[in-house]
Amino acid sequence: MTHQPERQREPQEPIRVLVAEDQSAVRAGLVLILNSAPDIEVAGEAEDGERAVALARELRPDLVLMDVQMPRLDGVSATRTVVGEGLADVLVLTTFDLDAYVFGALRAGACGFLLKNTDAKDLIAAVRTVARGEGLIAPAVTRRLIAEFAAGSARAERPSPPPELAELTRREREVLSCLGEGLSNAEIARRLDMAEATVKTHVSRLLGKLSLRSRVQAAVLAQEWGI
Numbered sequence: 001m002t003h004q005p006e007r008q009r010e011p012q013e014p015i016r017v018l019v020a021e022d023q024s025a026v027r028a029g030l031v032l033i034l035n036s037a038p039d040i041e042v043a044g045e046a047e048d049g050e051r052a053v054a055l056a057r058e059l060r061p062d063l064v065l066m067d068v069q070m071p072r073l074d075g076v077s078a079t080r081t082v083v084g085e086g087l088a089d090v091l092v093l094t095t096f097d098l099d100a101y102v103f104g105a106l107r108a109g110a111c112g113f114l115l116k117n118t119d120a121k122d123l124i125a126a127v128r129t130v131a132r133g134e135g136l137i138a139p140a141v142t143r144r145l146i147a148e149f150a151a152g153s154a155r156a157e158r159p160s161p162p163p164e165l166a167e168l169t170r171r172e173r174e175v176l177s178c179l180g181e182g183l184s185n186a187e188i189a190r191r192l193d194m195a196e197a198t199v200k201t202h203v204s205r206l207l208g209k210l211s212l213r214s215r216v217q218a219a220v221l222a223q224e225w226g227i
Contacts, residue, residue, distance in 0.1 A: 052073075063130055172205060
């Protein structure tokens with residue numbers, strides 16, 4: 001998977017979201033919540049994975065809110081296509097916080113995940129967080145998920161780090177290690193005594209060097225590589 005350049009969105013422009021959810025009642029509720037925020041605009045709705053990919057290609061939203069269990073094309077496969085083609089960031093929706101589908105979606109490059117019972121306030125906040133480039137939505141949950149992922153990897157043969165890892169600077173490796181702990185940009189900035197904007201620059205550069213799309217994906221791989 002190659003790292004795609006981030007699309008630039010003017011601050012005054014609304015965050016355009018594509019909602020992909022096969023249950024019409026749930027989808028309607030998500031759309032209602034998102035449209036209630038003045039800085040968020042629902043660009044489209046999809047009832048299955050194939051439609052989600054087609055609309056992502058057509059509409060080029062900032063974010064796809066993607067249910068992981070959908071007909072025709074599951075959310076993991078749809079996420080892999082959307083992220084792989086650089087169409088949008090993906091935030092996955094699931095019923096269970098450690099659903100096996102979530103692991104697949106994060107490996108496919110999703111920026112993070114939300115539970116379907118997330119309240120309106122947290123849903124809106126999560127969309128805004130992703131739009132700012134912060135992939136780790138709920139640090140406490142993400143750390144637990146990363147730990148679970150790492151435990152699963154420990155039981156299997158640990159993959160060898162790619163040769164591109166050697167291209168990272170010392171600072172970039174330190175940032176990657178912090179990502180592996182599930183730290184946010186602000187937390188990394190405090191730990192490494194640098195500006196938050198500098199952290200974002202390091203994250204962007206290391207994703208590019210490692211051909212990764214998502215900071216969550218980088219966090220998981222940092223655990224798998226033992227960084």
